[in-house]
Amino acid sequence: MVTASRVQLTVLRGRDDERRSVRSLLDGMPHGGGALLLHGEPGSGRTALVGYAHRHAEGCTVLAGSGLAEEATLPYAGLQRLVDPVLDRATVLPDEQRLLLRRALGGESCPSDRRLTLSMAVLGLLTAAVGDRPLLATMDDVDRGDPQTAQVLAFVARRLRHLPIAILLTADVTATVDGIPAHRLRALTEHESAAVLTDRLRSLIERGSGDRLPERPAESVLTALAAIGGGNPQALVDLADVLTPGQWRGEESLPAAPPADGALGRAYRARLDRLPPDTRRMLLLAALDEDGEPGTLIRAAAAAGSEIEALAPAEVAGLVRVEPRGVTFAQPLVRTMIAASAPLAERRAAHRLLAAVLVADGQRLRRAMHLAAAAAGTDPALADELEAAAAGGADGWATASAALRWAADLSDQPTQSAARLLTAAHYAWTGGQPDVARLLLDRLRAVYRDPAIRSHADLLRGELELRCGTAARASARLLASAEAVAGTDRALAMSGLVRAGEAVCFAGDQYRYAEVGRRASALRRPNDPPSMELMGSLVGGVAATLRGDHERAGPALRRAVVLGGRLTGSALTPTALSCAAAAGLVVAVDGAAHRLADRAVALARERGELSMLSRALELRAVAEYWLGRHEAAAETSRDGLRVARATGQANCANVHLGMLAVLAAVRADRDTSLRRIREMGETPTPGSRPHAFAGWALAVLDLVDGRHAEAANRLASLARLGTGRGQVLVQVMATPYLVEAAAHLPCRPAATAALAVFDRWASSTASPLRRALSARCHALLAPRGGPEAEQEFQTALRLHPTEAGTFERARTELLFGQELRRSRRPRDARTHLHQAREMFTLLGVSCWAEQATTELRAAGESVGPPDLPAARLLTGQQLKIAELVAEGATNREIAARMFLSTRTVDHHLRNVFHRLGIRSRTELARAFATERQVGLASDR
The missing domain is CATH 1.25.40.10 (Tetratricopeptide repeat domain)
Structure with missing residues (x-):
């Protein structure tokens, strides 16, 4: 038993709702007790919340226990540890209850017909322990211990309404207790995960655990670790504890999963150890078979001498769901930890077994990747197979990038390894993973110094810098690397010059575009293929526009637009369509520019080319602005902002924020405009495009x-x-x-x-x-x-x-x-x-x-509400809501009839009032009645 006192609070990120629930439970004890069940995945913070309750139970008597798997077969073992500090108060109990309680806690069984008496004895014991202080009893991991303890505590927890007693229980995500309020712990957001990681780094520095640790982690590292940790606080802490200084700074590759020997790994191993061996083998196969096709796992189970039904205990434990369409994991982190917790030999054996059953068409890459995961040392033939199967990213760019990384590791020739690493970086960037691409480029630079490979890598690095870093640095890198590859690959050099032109325009250094134009002109040939001619026409047209030579600019830019509309086959790419759309905007053919940008957006989505999607959406939003479709432009920019943030493209995100700020300002929506500008923070460089958009919005x-x-x-x-x-x-x-x-x-x-x-x-x-x-x-x-x-x-x-x-x-x-x-x-x-x-x-x-x-x-006119019929002033949904209000329906009734939330109905109704120039539901009903009378009169 402990007496709680006020101590320094420990930060619990992302658990505000749970902390409020705990405080409410504690604050209510003097007026009548209650109970709360917190349940969630291992590592989600259940134990930390129990500690939070202990720290805030000021002036309370605290009884603390926890369920232990080692004592799960010992009836009432958990209860004995919980109430032992106050067992001397049992003297006040009736003799029958006191004797039964002592026998049960002493290891004797309790007959089923006496369980009610035993439960009443525990309730009486806790009541006697209250004295002049409220009492808090906590049982962490109640589901891991003996079930008899859980049953008694549940009985007591349902009978505390008039007693100054609170019971706080924690359990796994699958556990429920009837009659007790429950709160499931959600996964942390990316922002909350970043805060946990930053807190942990600060703690490591304060403890002197790493003299060379940076004071602040790289933003890209926080984003990547948040994804790896899956919003699990313990996973994030375990990851933070094993990172090197270079990994914190983003200079080295990050681990693919939380460490198997960390606290979370140990928790999952303990959880898995309680399952039958056959179930564990099937779980490992399911975890490694990420595509989750039912047939694959069924064939793998048969090859292993098992069957899919062996997963039933894991399903009962809440680890997986077995459905006709396949096996799904409750959380992505569960799959990761199952694989990470398995011994290396078992993992390799499982990969080989899965490869053996993947023989059908369309499974070439999956089979090769399983073989690669099971390989030890170099394997040139398997590396060739991986490269061929991953070509074009048909199975997803992230998967293709991972396959090329395997291929690089398995190669026995340094030149081949370098080329495959470069392709892996391209694939990662195409799929919207700039951090992965950057780390692969760093790895490539460290192991291979061929000038040709370096120039190709620098082109990609320049594009990453343009979208995610400093545009001024990007332009210099792109110009230099385009010059280096011009002699061997003119198309690639021209693509680099297009990006260099984007960079100088983004940074506000348009005077440098003349050099881009001169270099592009030197690369052009009379019989260039359409995509090459398109890029050359765009650069030449923009260069002429910026120097005021519109007589030369117009034909070049219109040619680029025409060529964009004619693209077919391999030349039809989101990049080429975006170039044509950009040309259309400069030459003010808004409709054509919108069609080209819209095609670029659709094609980028279809192919999963997320690196180009945000740029294509930016061009479509500008076209919609010029077409007067401000609402559509705002929605496009919001979509572009989501994509840019998800793919780490900070510069693109700021352009979309700037466009949203302008669109809001044009509509005189001050709050939204200023909020969007604040979201940019201090990152936009003065003179850059986002900075200019912000200035335009403020000026409006x-x-x-x-x-x-x-x-x-x-x-x-x-x-x-x-x-x-x-x-x-x-x-x-x-x-x-x-x-x-x-x-x-x-x-x-x-x-x-x-x-x-x-x-x-x-x-x-x-x-x-x-x-x-x-x-x-x-x-x-x-x-x-x-x-x-x-x-x-x-x-x-x-x-x-x-x-x-x-x-x-x-x-x-x-x-x-x-x-x-x-x-x-x-x-x-x-x-x-x-x-x-x-x-x-x-x-x-x-x-x-x-x-x-x-x-x-x-001008001398008395003006009332707009003299227009409601059908012209309101959208279809607003008109329907207005009609129902006029009929006397409440917001709740309208929400039920239209399948909307009451908040949405309220929002629409405010817009209705504003557009019709009225201030109340009564005026609305009167307006609609008048309109009906006018309509009837006109019909007659």
Whole structure:
């Protein structure tokens, strides 16, 4: 028995809900006790939460016990250890209960018809032990000990309502106790896992366990370890304890699984040791057969002299689920730990057995990888087989990369080994594993120094740097390595130059693009294949655009777009389609650019080429922005952000965050815009594309709030015209906002210069939208109230396409209406302001709709809710919800009828109120009643 006191708290990452439950259990004891069962996988933190309860049981008497597998066959052994400190209080019990309790705890059996008496005796004993202090009794791993103890504690736990006693039990994930609240411990998130790892590293440094340990682990290491640990706290701690300083810094390969001799490995071995030998053999086969096809495991079981039914005890233990479609593991970590806990000889034997039964078509790579796992030393023939079976990544890029790593290890020729390591790195990157690719490249550099191999590796390293690191360094590396391979592989060199061009544009060093263009021109030949010509046309066209030579840029870029639409066969890749889409955006053929980017997205998903997916989504989002599909662009950017984060592409993630910030700012959604900018952190370098997007978004918010000078200054600083520094292309996109802000200022040189650049570009395109925006900008800079301004506004409205860019047309109507009103022409102004208000309302852009309403009132018109039928103002789902509200349904009733959550219904209803300009359910019902009457009258 211990008396708890307040001590320094130990951090428990990701267990806030569980800690609250424990504190609630403890806080409620003075008013009536209760019980709580915490259950989860081994290593999930159950014991740590018991310790947390002990530390917070201030002023309580604490009885602590734990279930021991060694005593599982001894009835009431666990109960004896738990209550032994207070057994002297048994004197207050009735004689029958006291004698029965002493006999049971002394090793004598309790007859089945006396179990109720024994359970009442334990309840009475705990009640007698309370005294003037509440009592906390904890039993960790209650399911591992003797079942009789678990039964008695469950009985007691259900009868504590009026007693100052709390019982806290922990058990495996499969355990349940009727009548007791239970809380299952979830896996930690990636962020929580990173915090556990960082805490552990700090602890190791403080204990002096590693003098050369870095103060902070590499971000890529945290991400990789979080995946390996599967959200299991003990797995993460065990991994942290065995890492070398080089592994913490990301300079060495990480272990593939938590150590078998760690605390978690020991826990799983103890769990497995309780299973029959035949079950353990079948579990190992199931764990190593990662594809999980039922036929494979059935054949393997037969070859091992067993059958699939041998897994039944493991299924009862919650380790696996056996279903007609195969064997699945409760957690990925269970599979990992079963394999890691098995002796090497048993693992190799299991791999050989699985290879022997994988003889059907389509199983070539799986068979070769099992043979590789069972091999010892080099095996050139098996290495050749692995390379051939993995070619093209048909079985998944990650699997193909692993196969090539095996092939490199089994090779007996250094040149072959190096080539296979390089291919493995390419496959890993293609499948969205930049950390694996980077480690393979490091390994390659350490063991092989051939200049040709190094140049090819540097091209890949440069692309990794472009997407995940520092773009300025990427451009230099890509240019150098493209030069090195130009003599032997022109297509590869041209691909490197395309990436180098992306890097200089991303970093805001467009002045360096001229060198990229010169090198690309030197590589081109008259009869280049379409993919090579496409890349050359893109680089040449962008180089000409950046130097203002639109007469040369337009044909080159349009040629790239045409070639992109004609790609077939092996030339049809997400990379080539993305190049064509980028060309389409620069030359302002938005529809074609969107189609090409959309094809690139679909093809990247189909082929699993995650390294290119985020870039393709970025291009599609920009095309959707120009097409006026802001909601679609935002959804595309959110998708791109998810992909970029999942694949470690920090630069791509920041571009998507910047685009989301701009889209939110354009809709005057300040909170969302600022939140997206904050999510970037401090990583975007000044002058980079994400930094420019953030500046554009902040400028739009300034403009919405009437801070015109601040908005103009921000937008003017996006690029330094004439120097090739900064984000010229982003500033061109933002020029309409720069001009709008500058129109309110007496001095406008920056806006005038930016508009001149925009005009030269817009006039070189066939885009009506660009020309409409140009005319609108000239109208804003023309003398107020003069004929030039009106003429330019009229030109803009005539040029605005009707099928796209509705938002920009609405903005032009609003600005024209403002100009007419301020020129003392309110009657003319009202026509345009009504148009703007209606379009903004239909688009759901409330801020601009309200601004149009304000202008209408200033023009002398009394304006109420939008004079539009609800069917035009609301989406289909919003209209259905509004109709049900008008009929008198509650939010809960609507949610049940439409299979939605009440929160979703509430969200839609707020939008309905806003779009219809009403404030209550009563007004909504009245509005719909009026609309029905009008409809009936018109029918008559």
